[in-house]
Amino acid sequence: MNAVVLEKTGDPISGFVLSNSVPIPSPSPSQLLLKVKSCALNPVDYKMAQYNVLINDPLPLPLGCDVCGEIIQIGSDSSEESFKVGDLVFGYTGLGTIGYGTFAEFCVIEKSLAMKTSNGALTHPQLSSVGVGLETAALGLFQSLSLTISDEPKENLPKILIWGASSSVGMFAVQLASICGYPVIAVCSESNFDFMKSLGATYTVSYRDSNAAVNEIRSLPGGPPLHAYSTISSDASNLCAKSVSGENSIVAACAGGITESVDGVESKDVFLGMIPKNEDQTKYLSTLIPTFNRWFDNGKLKPGKILLMNGLQSIFEGLSTLSQGKVSGEKIVISLEP
Structure with a gap:
């Protein structure tokens, strides 16, 4: 698959490259495999590159941790009946670990942390901006x-x-x-x-x-x-x-x-970054997800303002803009839809 991967650390931007040969991740029993529709940028993305922190797996590695995507495969844990192939879900995935990187055409997300809403007025770029915040x-x-x-x-x-x-x-x-x-x-x-x-x-x-x-x-x-x-x-x-x-x-x-x-x-x-590795924190947060889903459904919760860019290539511009402190009151979102 195509993905923006981090090849080397030490700089907020220059270590990222666009690759067309990244393996599509396979979901574990506790995960969903998503076709990424949109991903959002966060300061932690360029800080991981600049300071070589929170990177758990060897480079090169796709980063990014905020996503909205379509379920294309459900992990083999059959006890989970809340999702079906084709559902649109959104949320935070995780940091510095193979499969979680959202700067890619496909990524995985833990079932327990995946949100979904019946509120059709919310677009996938808006929903991708929600998770971390x-x-x-x-x-x-x-x-x-x-x-x-x-x-x-x-x-x-x-x-x-x-x-x-x-x-x-x-x-x-x-x-x-x-x-x-x-x-x-x-x-x-x-x-x-x-x-x-x-x-x-x-x-x-x-x-x-x-x-x-x-x-x-x-x-x-x-x-x-x-x-x-x-x-x-x-x-x-x-x-x-x-x-x-x-x-x-x-x-x-x-x-x-x-x-x-x-x-x-x-x-x-x-600090959100130890989730989902920290099981206690993950379990606690998962208990809140149904309430968040309900509040998005009934309009009590609303996504914030977004600055929309298009295509994986625009991630470089987005990270540069973010790292220079040029973003205020809105979140940079990358749409992967044509």
Whole structure:
């Protein structure tokens, strides 16, 4: 099959090449084989190449971990009746392992992590952008912060701060917390305020003046938020720590934790990359998949904004754009459909 493979590490882009001789992966009993319709790019893709991290199998190896594709073969575990050949599924596959790479015409995904929706209004490019952002958001909110996931939220739940709310992870964190009844404070640029409100944010705060942002957050009605989710940097995590109440508060962080300690505030790292190797994490996340499917079906959950490119060859341009920090508030998606 055709695939963009990583041949050497040390640079974010130059180690990738387009190959026409990559074997089509065979699904294990726990997996589905997909014909890739679209894949999405994530910062981890070029960071794996640049820093030689999270690569479990020998090079050359297709990377990429976000996909939407059509099932063409189901692993031999006959106990799984949720899928059939021809179904369109989407989600996060895994990192640095043969078969999981989505920069290819075919890839595998664990059955337990594959999402599907009956919402015909959602396109395969939109669905391919979901996996990493949604699942990282879910781990941070429901595991690290111990928020309650519910279709019937309770009243008077504590406010939750999302710093970096317009990022892929942040955008899903805003939606998930809001769906579950938590008032959300979304920190982002002013240009994304309306978008955050449309996703359910109760309050929007500009990140541009960090001291002013902290003061504004702590002065909101009802007092400071109890917990926070930082999605962009350790600097943002430190600002979160200054913003929360400090009453056994937690700052969950997926891109660098707290480096300046604050009394009454604990930092917890959030990392999707050990899934599916980490069986406990994988099992936990798999319990959330049916709820996510239902929320996509009924429109409660929505994919974010995408920047669409076409063909495997465009992965090089996409990775270059992403590595230069030229992407904000949207996700680069590669369509493999003609």
